[in-house]
Amino acid sequence: MKNEEMLIELLGNKYSRSILSLTSRMECSAFQLCHKLGIPLATVYRKIKLLEDFGLVKHVKTIIHLSGNEEKYYRCVVRDINVSFQRGMLSVSMNMEDCNDKIVRLWKRLAKPDASIKFHVIDAGINE
Numbered sequence: 001m002k003n004e005e006m007l008i009e010l011l012g013n014k015y016s017r018s019i020l021s022l023t024s025r026m027e028c029s030a031f032q033l034c035h036k037l038g039i040p041l042a043t044v045y046r047k048i049k050l051l052e053d054f055g056l057v058k059h060v061k062t063i064i065h066l067s068g069n070e071e072k073y074y075r076c077v078v079r080d081i082n083v084s085f086q087r088g089m090l091s092v093s094m095n096m097e098d099c100n101d102k103i104v105r106l107w108k109r110l111a112k113p114d115a116s117i118k119f120h121v122i123d124a125g126i127n128e
Contacts, residue, residue, distance in 0.1 A: 004092045007054055008083060015039050016047050020056060024076035027060055031071065048074055055096070 010016050018037045022028055030048060034041040051057035052074075060075045079095040 003054075004090055007092055008090075010050055010054060010056075011081065011083075013047070015043055016051060019044070019047055019051060020076045020078065023057055023074050024078070027073040027075050029063075029071045029073050033074075056094075 015037070018039070019033055022033060022036060028036070030041060030044045033039065033044045033048075037044075039047075048057060052059070056076065056078050057074050058077045059072050061073045063071045063073070065071065077097050079097050081095075082093045084091050084093075
């Protein structure tokens with residue numbers, strides 16, 4: 001099976017699409033994906049591995065808990081995927097995000113006009 005066909009099969013899977021959808025909005029651990037999506041943990045790990053192999057999801061951070069357990073977080077790095085079939089030929093094109101730049105992602109989130117962040121000025125009572 002060609003890579004393009006395998007990619008289309010992966011994207012046709014509802015679990016893969018759910019993982020891509022959630023990790024495109026926020027960094028998630030496998031455990032979080034399991035609970036938020038109602039997908040078995042083993043399935044989440046399998047799908048993450050496939051999505052990583054195709055470069056659609058990237059491991060972005062690891063948190064080590066006091067117990068010594070590691071919790072890896074993943075992020076979708078796909079901006080968009082286009083599949084076309086012309087003259088008997090199947091082609092897939094992808095535009096990728098640069099998920100390494102957390103400042104840019106934060107700025108984009110804060111730049112939304114409907115951002116729910118409000119700033120309050122507090123009078124500290126300092127007299128000059």
